[in-house]
Amino acid sequence: MAAQKTQAIVIRTFPLQEFHKIITFYTPDFGKVKAVAYGIKSPKSRLGGSLELLNHGTLLFQHRENRELQNITDFNLIDGFNAIRSDFTRITYGCYFAELVDSIASEGVANPEIFDLLRTTYQSLVHAVDVPLLARGFEIKFLDCAGYGPELSRCVQCGSAVTDAFFAEKEATIGTRSIAFSVRYGGVLCGGCENRDGAAFTIAPGSCELLKMLRKSEGERFNRIRASTRNHKELKRLLGNFIEHHTERNLKSLRFIENVL
Numbered sequence: 001m002a003a004q005k006t007q008a009i010v011i012r013t014f015p016l017q018e019f020h021k022i023i024t025f026y027t028p029d030f031g032k033v034k035a036v037a038y039g040i041k042s043p044k045s046r047l048g049g050s051l052e053l054l055n056h057g058t059l060l061f062q063h064r065e066n067r068e069l070q071n072i073t074d075f076n077l078i079d080g081f082n083a084i085r086s087d088f089t090r091i092t093y094g095c096y097f098a099e100l101v102d103s104i105a106s107e108g109v110a111n112p113e114i115f116d117l118l119r120t121t122y123q124s125l126v127h128a129v130d131v132p133l134l135a136r137g138f139e140i141k142f143l144d145c146a147g148y149g150p151e152l153s154r155c156v157q158c159g160s161a162v163t164d165a166f167f168a169e170k171e172a173t174i175g176t177r178s179i180a181f182s183v184r185y186g187g188v189l190c191g192g193c194e195n196r197d198g199a200a201f202t203i204a205p206g207s208c209e210l211l212k213m214l215r216k217s218e219g220e221r222f223n224r225i226r227a228s229t230r231n232h233k234e235l236k237r238l239l240g241n242f243i244e245h246h247t248e249r250n251l252k253s254l255r256f257i258e259n260v261l
């Protein structure tokens with residue numbers, strides 16, 4: 001048993017009996033950490049209030065190898081992202097990001113990029129102009145960090161470049177500039193290969209370009225990006241299908257966003 005100290009974000013909380021809670025953290029050093037907060041619901045608890053969902057802080061815990069549940073020693077709050085909590089749309093998306101990380105990330109596998117992405121996305125969420133677009137940005141960056149990022153520039157079947165020349169030729173021959181995307185093969189398909197996946201669907205080249213832009217934009221630059229209704233619809237479908245393929249889980253918070261927001 002070793003005492004460990006790491007930064008952490010609370011990505012899930014679950015009640016355990018009357019006074020305890022099981023908390024899932026995402027940490028840069030240990031990946032996902034699941035731990036029991038004993039007595040947290042008692043009025044005398046030192047940790048009461050600090051372990052709310054999305055809170056970012058410094059976690060001290062007793063690390064026991066091969067144990068599913070660790071023991072929390074202390075948690076010192078750094079940022080509670082209070083500006084997100086007062087806005088229903090923003091907090092709902094915040095919960096979705098946490099659930100998405102929980103659904104793909106593994107316990108004990110360090111991935112500091114995912115931690116930084118989650119932390120900076122919560123900071124951006126406070127001032128995001130277009131919250132659903134920020135969500136699409138989070139999704140593509142998260143897939144990249146997790147090693148599942150889609151290929152957007154080359155055909156995933158034959159490797160040929162899917163470029164402006166390709167779109168111009170397609171428009172000249174069949175009168176459309178749309179581009180086929182295959183979830184199963186993990187990216188775009190050229191004209192010669194687009195029939196290889198019967199489940200592939202088409203998106204506008206503009207949506208594909210926008211996705212490339214979301215992949216590398218942050219902060220103020222991100223807030224200057226504008227998306228049409230069509231872009232929004234296509235990217236939501238594309239990334240949603242892609243995430244479902246890799247998580248094999250129905251994300252509750254995403255369903256809530258679709259039904260309520």
Ligand SMILES: [Zn+2]
Nearest residue numbers: 155158190193
């Ligand atoms: Zn091809």
